[in-house]
Amino acid sequence: MSIANVPVSTLADMFGTPSYLLDIADLRERCRDVVAAATEAGEQHGIETSVYYASKAFSSTAVLRWAHAEGLRVDVASLGELVTALRADVPGHAIGLHGNNKSETEIDLALQHSVGRIVIDSLSEIDLVAERARAAGAVAPVMVRVTTGVHAGGHEYIATAHEDQKFGLSLATGAAAEAVTRILAAPELRLLGLHSHIGSQIFAADGFVEAARALLGLRSQVAASTGTLLEELDLGGGFGVAYTPDDEAPDVPALISELIATVARVAGETGEAAPALSFEPGRALVGPAMATLYRVGTVKPVRLEDGGERLYVSVDGGMSDNIRTVLYDATYTAALASRRSDAEPVLARVVGKHCESGDIVVRDVMLPADIHRGDLLAVPVTGAYGRSLASNYNQLPRPGVVAIGDGEPSEIVRRETIEDLLALDLG
Structure with missing residues (x-):
């Protein structure tokens, strides 16, 4: 072999x-293919797109450097992942910071390097990020992670959008809408849009589509109540891979293209301009x-x-x-x-x-x-x-x-x- x-x-x-053992050409080709698919579908439907490499799957300076060279941004969820991305010369604007329990150190370093987004995961985090932004004399670009109630994928421990778990702000209870209202009222924060992640090892588009419909519904609600039409939806990652010959993994570039087309159509039904879309594959790129x-x-x-x-x-x-x-x-x-x-x-x-x-x-x-x-x-x-x-x-x-x-x-x-x-x- x-x-x-x-x-x-x-x-x-x-x-x-x-x-x-890592096949460099294989990794880079997978990165290149998802970026090309998102870009082409976005241009076809008049939607701005971006793809983030979910570095939690595997993080090293070399891999992050290669992924960024192929057009990906980088998603990080800890101080170590953030520092690794910076060491790999990924510019701050191309980094997104996740995490359900961000430290002041993580937030401060993110603000220092002008990261492109900080994903808000709780109501208390709104005040924390605003406080750290005020101390830094900055305006923090943020997204709200929404628990849509749609979950998909494999094992219970990797399903991330049902209500009884640690991530995000519930759409059903109104916590997500409250977070949006509070962020829009905070001068230290700039709300970019809404984020969703429904699970991992997902083989079909259905869950993503339902999550996108839920986010678009909240987006319309926010526009009606505040006059602000949010710029972007992030549909997260979780795209499945074939671990054995019995698995039939999705064609991830084709799946991303399908999702972009679907969101464009559903947004059109509301009469509102389609949002920019972002995705966060990790496993699908580095796993195989x-x-x-x-x-x-x-x-x-x-x-x-x-x-x-x-x-x-x-x-x-x-x-x-x-x-x-x-x-x-x-x-x-x-x-x-x-x-x-x-x-x-x-x-x-x-x-x-x-x-x-x-x-x-x-x-x-x-x-x-x-x-x-x-x-x-x-x-x-x-x-x-x-x-x-x-x-x-x-x-x-x-x-x-x-x-x-x-x-x-x-x-x-x-x-x-x-x-x-x-x-x-x-x-």
């Missing part, structure tokens, strides 16, 4: 395992562009209660470098990557080396019966929420990220060492 024309065995020899490479250790056949057998294949990583299987019941696949095998495929489970029975990387996959210690195993589509959710459980150093472009691999995030872990331990 090769990634960007470099054999994975070569990458394993050069950088060790586990390693996250990366794979994790492991080295096989213990291989153990286990007799099952029904009389069958499963081959447990242990690798040199696990839930510390990909917690999504245990956290979200996520599904992945895997492939023998270092050699060809004509052995019969058998039912296998890829597990990690942690002291945890739930330490599963791939729950069910068919692998060659002759897989053995020393083989290399590749798990694709791990670019999103692999490294960014990684931990040091059992004091395992986190893997490095190796980017491969034009046949040349280089480490863009270095592998941690035991010395790195001990350097934090003050005894």
